[in-house]
Amino acid sequence: LTDLVRFAGDLVGGRAGDWDAAGEIPRESITAAAAAGVLCAQVPTEYGGLGLTSTGNGRLTAHVGSLCSSLRSLMTSQGMAAWSIQRLGSRGQRRAYLPRLTGGELAAVAFSEASAGSDLSLIDTEIVADGDSVVLSGRKVWTTGAWYADLLVVFGQYAGGAAAVVVPTATPGVTVDRVPDPLGCRAAGHATVTFDSVRLPAGAVLGGAGQSVELLVTTALTYGRLSVAWGCVGILRGCLHVVTAHAKVREQFGKPLARHQLVARHIAGLAVDEHTAAAAAEHASRCWDERSPDMVVAAVRAKYLASTQAARGAGTAVQVLASAGARDGDFAARAYRDAKLMEIIEGSTEICQLILAEHALTTSA
Numbered sequence: 481l482t483d484l485v486r487f488a489g490d491l492v493g494g495r496a497g498d499w500d501a502a503g504e505i506p507r508e509s510i511t512a513a514a515a516a517g518v519l520c521a522q523v524p525t526e527y528g529g530l531g532l533t534s535t536g537n538g539r540l541t542a543h544v545g546s547l548c549s550s551l552r553s554l555m556t557s558q559g560m561a562a563w564s565i566q567r568l569g570s571r572g573q574r575r576a577y578l579p580r581l582t583g584g585e586l587a588a589v590a591f592s593e594a595s596a597g598s599d600l601s602l603i604d605t606e607i608v609a610d611g612d613s614v615v616l617s618g619r620k621v622w623t624t625g626a627w628y629a630d631l632l633v634v635f636g637q638y639a640g641g642a643a644a645v646v647v648p649t650a651t652p653g654v655t656v657d658r659v660p661d662p663l664g665c666r667a668a669g670h671a672t673v674t675f676d677s678v679r680l681p682a683g684a685v686l687g688g689a690g691q692s693v694e695l696l697v698t699t700a701l702t703y704g705r706l707s708v709a710w711g712c713v714g715i716l717r718g719c720l721h722v723v724t725a726h727a728k729v730r731e732q733f734g735k736p737l738a739r740h741q742l743v744a745r746h747i748a749g750l751a752v753d754e755h756t757a758a759a760a761a762e763h764a765s766r767c768w769d770e771r772s773p774d775m776v777v778a779a780v781r782a783k784y785l786a787s788t789q790a791a792r793g794a795g796t797a798v799q800v801l802a803s804a805g806a807r808d809g810d811f812a813a814r815a816y817r818d819a820k821l822m823e824i825i826e827g828s829t830e831i832c833q834l835i836l837a838e839h840a841l842t843t844s845a
């Protein structure tokens with residue numbers, strides 16, 4: 481893990497602000513990360529992956545998240561695509577697709593549509609069987625990483641239920657349009673993807689026919705939620721770092737900011753948020769590694785806690801740095817924009833609250 485952390489550090493190398501400003505990570509940097517297996521580090525070694533545990537991958541994700549949330553978002557998408565293939569695909573499909581993802585190709589996952597945001601039962605992208613092919617039609621919105629992707633895992637209606645299908649972006653009928661000017665994670669390659677009667681081999685459909693959309697989506701999102709939780713731990717660590725460094729040296733009213741009690745309270749809050757978010761993510765990853773049935777709810781809890789605390793913590797960072805953190809190129813400003821989006825994706829704060837409340841209602845006496 482130390483080598484991977486060093487690799488990621490060297491790869492980003494203080495360029496995250498430039499990538500954010502340009503709205504793009506250089507293709508060679510993303511390909512290098514993908515080819516090193518860093519973007520989906522939990523893929524088992526038999527498929528060319530690094531075979532990290534969820535805990536190991538989580539710690540790596542937090543490190544990348546502390547440097548660059550755009551690159552971390554690509555880790556979340558690639559890892560979620562790989563996990564969907566691993567979990568929903570046959571052995572043959574795992575063998576066909578996973579080595580491509582660990583070997584340098586990039587993947588993204590597309591659920592959301594203009595009318596199907598929080599309520600994914602409204603997905604109306606269609607996968608229709610036609611002989612030994614399937615034909616895919618529909619439009620997906622806000623697909624993170626789709627701008628860079630070679631493959632997309634697309635969720636749609638299929639055979640009276642739902643299915644996920646693996647779609648090479650180079651297939652005729654696939655159009656990828658960049659989302660202009662996103663609030664944050666500006667270099668994460670969000671895109672709208674249109675599928676105009678895209679013909680694919682029937683073997684591109686993962687798993688059997690007519691599965692429940694909720695089950696399929698929960699499978700993919702559990703990985704995504706945990707990855708986002710760890711990424712938010714990284715944002716909190718980055719914020720704590722810039723805040724403590726600044727508050728020790730910046731003096732006002734004859735002493736360092738850190739010695740003013742109201743500023744010290746901000747620092748304490750940030751430190752506690754980082755600690756509790758990390759504990760929740762560690763717990764969820766332990767559940768994952770132990771294949772505990774609590775894994776799904778633990779991932780929701782970690783994502784909810786870490787994303788709300790990262791949004792608050794990034795706000796605190798801007799507050800303490802004040803004018804020193806108030807420009808687009810400043811870490812705190814970037815964290816502020818990036819963290820807010822983490823409260824929206826992979827199940828918004830409100831959707832997580834509904835799941836957590838339902839869990840409490842069904843498990844408490």
Ligand code: FAD
Pocket residue numbers: 557588589590591592596597598599621622623624625662665670821824825826827828829830831834
């Ligand atoms: P809506 O569903 O319209 O919700 C609007 C508001 O209403 C939210 O605050 C929501 O919490 C609240 N709300 C909705 N229903 C309820 C309810 N029942 N009770 C209480 N409150 C409710 N999608 C993908 O498929 N793949 C991706 O890679 C991806 N990446 C994304 C990256 C970014 C940066 C963003 C912004 C979005 C991304 N999305 C992606 C889409 C994302 O999953 C959706 O934006 C999200 O599910 C919310 O849907 P919506 O934006 O349509 O909001």
